[in-house]
Amino acid sequence: MAEKAFKYVIIGGGVAAGYAAREFANQGVKPGELAIFSKEAVAPYERPALSKAYLFPEGTARLPGFHVCVGSGGERLLPEWYAEKGISLILNTEVVKANLASKTLISAAGETFKYQILIIATGSTVVRLSDFGVQGADAKNIFYLREIDDADKLVEVIKAKKNGNALVVGGGYIGLELSAALKINNIDVSMVYPEPWCMPRLFTAELAGFYEGYYANKGIKIIKGTVATGFGTNENGEVTDVKLKDGRVMEADIVVVGVGGRPVTKLFKGQVEEEKGGIKTDGFFKTSVPDVYAVGDVATFPMKLYNEMRRVEHVDHARKSAEQAVKAIFSCEQGNSIDEYDYLPFFYSRAFDLSWQFYGDNVGETVFYGDGSLTSPTHKFGSYWIKDGKVVGAFLEGGTPEENKAIAKVARVQPPAHSLDQLATEGLTFACKV
Numbered sequence: 001m002a003e004k005a006f007k008y009v010i011i012g013g014g015v016a017a018g019y020a021a022r023e024f025a026n027q028g029v030k031p032g033e034l035a036i037f038s039k040e041a042v043a044p045y046e047r048p049a050l051s052k053a054y055l056f057p058e059g060t061a062r063l064p065g066f067h068v069c070v071g072s073g074g075e076r077l078l079p080e081w082y083a084e085k086g087i088s089l090i091l092n093t094e095v096v097k098a099n100l101a102s103k104t105l106i107s108a109a110g111e112t113f114k115y116q117i118l119i120i121a122t123g124s125t126v127v128r129l130s131d132f133g134v135q136g137a138d139a140k141n142i143f144y145l146r147e148i149d150d151a152d153k154l155v156e157v158i159k160a161k162k163n164g165n166a167l168v169v170g171g172g173y174i175g176l177e178l179s180a181a182l183k184i185n186n187i188d189v190s191m192v193y194p195e196p197w198c199m200p201r202l203f204t205a206e207l208a209g210f211y212e213g214y215y216a217n218k219g220i221k222i223i224k225g226t227v228a229t230g231f232g233t234n235e236n237g238e239v240t241d242v243k244l245k246d247g248r249v250m251e252a253d254i255v256v257v258g259v260g261g262r263p264v265t266k267l268f269k270g271q272v273e274e275e276k277g278g279i280k281t282d283g284f285f286k287t288s289v290p291d292v293y294a295v296g297d298v299a300t301f302p303m304k305l306y307n308e309m310r311r312v313e314h315v316d317h318a319r320k321s322a323e324q325a326v327k328a329i330f331s332c333e334q335g336n337s338i339d340e341y342d343y344l345p346f347f348y349s350r351a352f353d354l355s356w357q358f359y360g361d362n363v364g365e366t367v368f369y370g371d372g373s374l375t376s377p378t379h380k381f382g383s384y385w386i387k388d389g390k391v392v393g394a395f396l397e398g399g400t401p402e403e404n405k406a407i408a409k410v411a412r413v414q415p416p417a418h419s420l421d422q423l424a425t426e427g428l429t430f431a432c433k434v
Helices: 015-026 047-051 081-084 148-160 173-184 205-217 314-334 401-414 421-426 426-432
Strands: 003-009 034-037 087-088 095-099 103-109 112-120 124-126 142-144 165-169 189-192 219-224 230-232 238-245 249-251 253-258 261-263 278-280 290-296 299-302 308-309 346-351 354-360 365-370 382-389 388-399
Touching: 003 015, 015 034, 015 314, 034 112, 047 148, 047 173, 081 087, 112 205, 112 314, 142 148, 148 253, 165 173, 165 249, 173 189, 173 205, 173 346, 205 219, 205 365, 205 382, 278 382, 290 314, 314 346, 354 401, 365 421, 382 421, 388 401, 388 426, 401 426, 421 426
Parallel strands: 003 034, 003 112, 034 087, 112 290, 142 253, 165 189, 165 253, 189 219, 278 299
Antiparallel strands: 095 103, 103 112, 124 261, 230 238, 238 249, 299 308, 346 354, 354 388, 365 382, 382 388
């Protein structure tokens, strides 16, 4: 089998790959120079849609509607776009070996590919309950959500199990968004997670209290402080119940698991320097190996704002890091320089009629502001995080675009907070004055 050679190769076909492809086109990549290897069957798409509108019974999102780069207000890159630009979009192809020294990749089908410059955009994979040896974790109708194939299976079972019982394992992003989506489909939903409140990596107890109360009012049962330890099945191998560590047994004909992800770096182990669970890069996403870049979930990069190395699993960083790496590649080739990556952490979520945004760092003391009562008609409230006398993080539920911009500015500028009580009283007004 003849080996194929490309000047640039991207491994991974997710959000980062799509945004990198657009930046390559902007930078004037020549036809035949760039290849993207994706194990998925479809062109890069905006992954956040899978846990939201893809699962809705009405106003449902389907491809080609959410191919990149519509998630950031950009052009939708259909499969034809790649062909028009002379970009080889090689789908249904998993790279199983990578030799960074010889700049060689081998696919699952045994094909060999050579590159001159490589971008690693392999993203994350879900953590599975079978990784912890949970009994019965391979039963039918236990679902994880990462790729469009996973979402399609979930859509099928939602239709098949009308008015069924779902148990959602995990109280983070996926748990909260999928519980809402299942409930909208008239499925009876329970959530179970071991932490004292939902979204513990970001939410304070007070913030979490609102969302847990809101979900409870929607009829979602929340079980905290315990974990799933086993699953019962019927004669068809389908899940029927979930055994919890506290001794309870919950009926369930659908189980959805969202207990985190881990970066896909196995191909490169021992070949490239790693840090904090990811591939170590500089502010241009260059790794320790010449001509190899890493972006998105897999990159541990210098967070300039906080002067420390961090790894960020979020679509916003996937988009921006991919663009930065491609700009860096072309600036090197042209002998120009660009600024180092200067990222402001940003997270958001939408569920039911709620929508929140967070910017900055959630460290230090916290101040809650606004009206967090469940009976409030507006649900406009938030929190500030204060460290060393400065506001370093800001959260807002129900914000307008202008208000969200204001809290982003606060997190970037880090204004002094002279009095926590005054900050609580001023609330959103404080952000709008910065």
